[in-house]
Amino acid sequence: MTQPPAPVGRHVLADLEDVDAAVLDDVAGLRAALADALTGAGATVRQLVAEAFEPHGVTVVALLAESHASVHTWPEHGRALVDVFTCGDAADPHRAVALLAGALGATLREVRTEPRGGEPGRVVEPISPGLTRTWALGRIHHRESTEFQDILIADTAHGVTLFCDDERQSAESTQLIYHEALFVPAALSARRRERVLVVGSSEGVVSELAVACGATLVDHVDVDDAAVRACAAHLPYGYTPETLAAAERGDGPVRVHYADGLRWVRGDGPRYDVIVVDLPDERPDDAENQLNRLYTHRFLADCRARLTDGGVVVSQAGSAAAWRDATLRAAWDRFHDVFAQVRYVGSDEHEWSFLIGGEDLADLDLAVLPYAPVSIDADFLRARTVAPATLRNR
Template sequence: MLAELTGVDPAVLDDVEALRTALTDALVAAGAQVRKVVAEVFAPQGATLVALLAESHASIHTWPEHGTAQVDVFTCGEHADPELAVRLLAGALGAADIRLDTVERGGPPRTLTEPISPGLVRRWELGRVHHRARTPYQQVLIADTAHGVTLFCDDERQSAAATQLVYHEALFVPAVLLVKRCERVLVIGSSEGVVSELAVAAGARHVDHVDIDPDCVRACARHLPYGYTPDALAAAERHDGPVHVHYGDGRQWVEHTGERYDVIVVDLPDERPDEPDAQLNRLYAADFLGRCRDRLVPGGVLVSQAGNPALWRADTLRAAWRRFREVFGADGVVYLGSDEHEWSFLFGCPAPPPDPVAVMRERLAGLAFRPVSIDTMTLQSRTVPPISIREDRFFPIHPFRHP
């Protein structure tokens, strides 16, 4: 584990005995066996400590003048948890922020098992691991796969270099085609920052991007070859430019902001019906959709990631379809299934045009940027929901043998 701790009291970073105690206690609590700790104090300030472990080693290098410490914890075996050691050390030192990177060294080829549906998983072969960390909200992994640099959250693939543009264009392009103007956009989730970039490319003058997990957003900016760059994210965090990044609960933002938007994008991992207390479920609920509707300008559009349309795993999409129609009416919901096939999207229009697909096809040529993966035929063919969704039912195994 490679970590940068920031926002630490300079006096703490210059107190070598306090550092020794904090490092030793964190390592022992994380299951490591500390053999010896050596320290070197520098003038006029700063210190380096190295702990020799039965499992390998750990080190701290401090810069009191910057309130920062660089920490490395390298372990082998199954009993010592290097990430836990880093987080305990950060807590003991009172760090305001922590940035983590993971480097895997040695061992057999690594894999990740992604849950797909009950009784079915998908196994990913991982190349280089760029980042692995447990944030306060989720497990984040960024690694090379056959699809390029890939983001996983809680072991579920969220985006990959090879297909991310297909996903994000399917999410955003129909929404911007359904509105007469796109000047103000709210993005909830979507840690990579691609939607913010698409919104600006479409002419948005102001984008509020609200995400609950700063660790994940910053890791994406550092390691993904798409979305925010570190410099672009830093500017957005300073609110320097059209994109303003806010770290917090998207539901609270919608409930308490007085702002209104042309487009609201809710881009989250799949709803988790088997985990009723999962925080993200609240952002799929009908009452939240209604609050988003009330934050739209006349003619505005709400879009949400709605799940997978495959018959054998479409439960979340079926539930989202019901809720959208409850909030926006049967004529106010537009469906689009991504060519990436894993996801589909629902667009809620409080004041829908008579023929939404015709409107989108007509406006596509005038869009400020040319989509890579969407043309008029896409808008014609991919906007028809599967029959199992339209009729809200499952199908019998054999048409002549069902009860």
């Protein structure tokens, strides 16, 4: 006899902060806000129960056709703790939380997602046409859909791992290998490294490496504030919530700005010794994707215009594997069109490649850095800066 499918659901737990006390003590308003958020997320509200407590605080519980949701408020702290549990695909609990936070004027400080029932979670990562990689997931630390991307932070065989739009971006066990290959050769290629601009790279590891390599100013620009804050809250590397808060205030050498990287580069401001562009892969098959604006000749030329004399631009450029190197070949051509000199760097992590462009690249001498890399030595710099023949012969 065939067994019926197991119940499958998502349980989202969220901490909301910075809410006006009067809003958190308004029973009728909270009932309406929760009902509207759930309905807007596709859920069917069957019953709502609410109770006010003395001297303050409210609990609202919703019985859903899909399961349940609740809000518990602490007006004296400006906080509300929320949970939304839905089964099936009809309702989106993450959207319900986002809508509720918007209705209350809240800051969404933490979101945790727990899969309930069913089989262990998986991410099927697209690699190239007709080829995928499957990641088995353990505990899900965070799942959120922002205006720009779907974010997932979960345990995998590589430790706590960040996925954006189902593409793995970094993982606990190998993140330093990736970030050192991205930044250290670029820092060595520059004549100075006091002023650094980072576009993307939401984990914050590059900002920390830049300071370790001697930077006195790091402007970190990322369009997706939710992604940066989720990484700080849940990844065991990069920013912590405390160091991120300091960078958001501008306390210290790192300053975080939630802004469009393209507009930042084209705007007024300082010139930089090193500009780092660390984004998910180019999407040539998706003309509407906002990432593609930062993979153009024009953007590279704008970056070049913001460099100091002897400055460099480094960008994540895709994979060197012969069967998926189309974006790398396109980036190689763009860099050679824009810069007098181009240097290739191949990472030992996940087939990533990076390109460094400048007018007069310095020799790769590790002795000039105050930082001792963990995964890069002189032999790495000799071996991994030789571009594949498919590039050299272009």
